[in-house]
Each structure stands twice: as C-alpha cells, then as structure tokens.
Amino acid sequence: MPITQLNIRAVRNLSELSLSPSPGINIIHGPNGSGKSSVLEAIHMLGLCRSFRTNKLNHLIQTGASQCTVFAQVDAMGTGASQPLGVERNLESDCRIRYAGNNIDITTLAELLPVQVINAETFMILEGSPAVRRQFLDWGSFHSNPEFIRLWRGFRRVLKQRNSLLKYGKIEQRIRAVWDQEFISYAEQLNTLRELYIEALKPEFDVILADLLEGVSIDLSFSPGWDKKRGLDQVLNDNFERDLRQGYTSAGPQRADLRLKVDGHTAAERLSRGQKKIVVSSLKLAQGVLFYKLNSRACIYLIDDLPSELDQQHSRLFCHYLEKTASQCFITSVDKEALTGYWSDQAELRFFNIQEGAFSTQ
Numbered sequence: 001m002p003i004t005q006l007n008i009r010a011v012r013n014l015s016e017l018s019l020s021p022s023p024g025i026n027i028i029h030g031p032n033g034s035g036k037s038s039v040l041e042a043i044h045m046l047g048l049c050r051s052f053r054t055n056k057l058n059h060l061i062q063t064g065a066s067q068c069t070v071f072a073q074v075d076a077m078g079t080g081a082s083q084p085l086g087v088e089r090n091l092e093s094d095c096r097i098r099y100a101g102n103n104i105d106i107t108t109l110a111e112l113l114p115v116q117v118i119n120a121e122t123f124m125i126l127e128g129s130p131a132v133r134r135q136f137l138d139w140g141s142f143h144s145n146p147e148f149i150r151l152w153r154g155f156r157r158v159l160k161q162r163n164s165l166l167k168y169g170k171i172e173q174r175i176r177a178v179w180d181q182e183f184i185s186y187a188e189q190l191n192t193l194r195e196l197y198i199e200a201l202k203p204e205f206d207v208i209l210a211d212l213l214e215g216v217s218i219d220l221s222f223s224p225g226w227d228k229k230r231g232l233d234q235v236l237n238d239n240f241e242r243d244l245r246q247g248y249t250s251a252g253p254q255r256a257d258l259r260l261k262v263d264g265h266t267a268a269e270r271l272s273r274g275q276k277k278i279v280v281s282s283l284k285l286a287q288g289v290l291f292y293k294l295n296s297r298a299c300i301y302l303i304d305d306l307p308s309e310l311d312q313q314h315s316r317l318f319c320h321y322l323e324k325t326a327s328q329c330f331i332t333s334v335d336k337e338a339l340t341g342y343w344s345d346q347a348e349l350r351f352f353n354i355q356e357g358a359f360s361t362q
C-alpha cells in the first residue's frame with residue numbers, strides 16, 4: 001500500500017487538501033475545473049518532483065504562493081510500515097525532497113514511488129515522436145535494472161561531448177577514437193537493457209491486448225537507433241562526414257524507437273481513435289503488471305479522465321487489468337456513476353468528491 005495519507009498545499013487551486021486514500025482504487029470526481037487533475041499532479045510531484053502537465057513549474061504553484069508542498073505517509077516497500085515523504089518546490093524551481101527524516105535526490109525518489117500516468121497525452125505514444133516512446137521504454141528499463149540510470153547518464157554525457165566536438169567542426173582522429181569507443185561501450189550496454197525490457201514486456205502486452213482488442217494483433221518491436229547488421233563502430237564511421245556537417249551524432253540509442261504494427265502497417269495510421277487508446281492503455285497496464293512481477297511491489301497509477309472514449313465493455317476490461325496490477329490507483333472523472341460497476345467485489349474502492357479545490361462531505 002504505497003500512500004496511506006496525503007496532504008497537498010498550494011498546488012494550483014488546492015490551497016490545503018488532505019486525504020486518506022484506499023490502497024486500491026481512489027476515484028476523484030467533481031465538475032470541470034474543480035481540481036481533480038491537480039490532485040493527480042500533486043501525487044506526480046510527490047513521485048518525480050515535477051508535473052505531468054507543464055514544464056513550467058511556476059504554473060503548478062498556486063497564484064500568490066511562493067512554494068507548493070506535497071506531504072505523504074508512504075509504505076513504499078509494502079511492509080506495512082509507513083514513512084514520511086515530503087516534496088517542496090518554490091518559485092526559483094528549487095526542489096527539496098525529504099524521506100524518513102533525510103534529504104534524498106530525484107533518482108532515489110523515482111525508485112521509491114514509481115508513478116504511471118494515463119491521460120490524453122499518453123496517447124502520443126502511438127502518434128507522437130520517438131522521444132515519447134523512448135520515455136515509455138526508459139521508465140520500464142529504469143525500474144527493471146538498477147544499472148540503467150548510471151548507463152543512461154554516462155551515455156548522455158558522452159553524446160553531449162561528441163556532439164560539441166562535431167559542432168566545433170574539427171576532430172583529431174585520436175580524440176575521435178577515444179570518444180567513439182566510450183560512446184559504443186555505453187550505447188551497447190544501454191541497448192541491451194532496453195532490449196531485455198521489451199522482451200519481458202511483450203508477452204504481458206500480448207495477453208492484455210488479446211483480451212482488450214479482439215481480432216487485432218499488434219506487432220511490437222524495438223529499434224535500437226542504428227543498423228545492427230553493420231555494427232555501431234561501422235555506422236559511426238560511415239556517418240562521420242555527414243555528422244560533422246550537421247553537427248550532431250545521427251545514430252545511436254538517442255534514436256531508439258518502438259515500432260507498433262498492424263498487418264505490416266503503422267498502428268497509428270491503421271487504428272481508430274478508440275482502438276489507439278486501448279493499445280496505449282494495454283502498454284501502460286503491461287508495464288504495471290511487469291513492474292509487479294519484477295519488483296514484488298506495485299506502482300501507482302494516475303489516470304486522468306478514464307471513461308473518455310472507452311466504451312463500457314472496454315472500460316470494464318481495463319478496470320479488471322488495473323486491479324491485476326495490484327496498484328494503488330487515483331482516477332478522475334466528471335461523472336461518479338461512469339466509474340461504478342466496473343470493479344470486482346474485492347476491489348477496495350474509495351470516492352472523493354471535489355468542489356472548488358476542497359473535498360465535499362456529501
């Protein structure tokens with residue numbers, strides 16, 4: 001049971017809000033503009049120190065306030081013993097994170113409270129740029145292997161250095177060889193972890209999708225960002241003159257992508273809007289199921305406006321799989337009724353009615 005108590009202060013229209021969530025399904029309902037998504041945003045800040053709606057954190061801080069705070073009691077390891085976790089952000093963008101009486105960094109925080117978001121933007125996994133799919137992929141790789149973050153950071157550093165040499169326009173052969181060797185070493189290790197993650201995710205995704213989207217089979221595959229037949233060493237050599245002209249490295253894990261195909265065609269071009277939502281929801285559910293299998297603990301789902309565009313049958317199946325992830329879920333909906341009746345008898349359901357930034361007792 002991850003979050004046992006939550007207190008939010010000065011996040012958008014939520015001046016001061018407290019809730020004791022259920023370990024299972026929490027449904028936050030209320031009219032447009034009442035603050036439903038802001039509750040999810042606050043929990044996201046608790047898990048990642050940032051918003052999922054904006055890069056400009058000043059928008060998150062309530063107008064007139066100089067900082068926002070989210071404080072919680074969390075049972076991160078599911079042992080039954082809760083610890084205090086607090087995240088505070090001010091207008092200067094400083095972020096202070098305290099857990100069990102100690103300051104911790106963002107990576108430790110992200111490990112502690114794995115948060116999954118499903119909202120309108122999530123559907124960009126199919127339609128958006130490769131960067132969106134890499135983010136999806138790296139969430140899973142990060143949470144399935146503790147080495148991933150070190151390799152990712154090392155790779156980013158080497159890529160930045162290589163690109164600045166390329167921009168400079170002249171690179172001595174000896175220096176280029178040193179950087180390329182480091183680039184290849186990080187790239188291959190990073191790539192192995194991503195490949196392993198997708199191999200593990202695929203069967204989970206296939207099972208969920210077969211239930212949620214009858215008659216449509218999706219081929220999910222991973223593209224590393226370079227032609228593996230030639231090898232990265234050869235690719236960097238072959239591309240060198242072009243990279244020098246352009247001033248950046250054109251092949252490598254920074255170009256990795258996921259491919260989703262239906263009968264050989266790109267899923268984004270073939271599927272209906274509703275079907276795309278089902279595919280993306282299945283990917284996100286598969287990540288939750290796999291996370292649980294690998295870590296013996298569950299992640300937290302933040303789902304903004306679940307009922308939109310899923311019909312009753314698909315909403316029911318979605319809720320069934322959500323329960324299977326064993327996650328604590330926070331789901332928003334304008335209509336309370338739209339989310340009743342989809343859950344098993346065992347589901348621990350709690351409803352919160354929000355009106356103008358405060359919970360209503362009615």
Ligand SMILES: Nc1ncnc2c1ncn2[C@@H]1O[C@H](COP(=O)(O)OP(=O)(O)OP(=O)(O)O)[C@@H](O)[C@H]1O
Nearest residue numbers: 012013031032033034035036037038059061062063
């Ligand atoms: N920095 C801020 N300070 C104060 N209020 C804000 C701030 N940013 C946004 N708001 C207001 O907070 C309110 C809650 O927004 P939120 O998106 O959480 O509503 P919602 O209940 O999810 O609405 P909808 O159902 O329309 O999606 C809105 O009225 C919005 O104008």
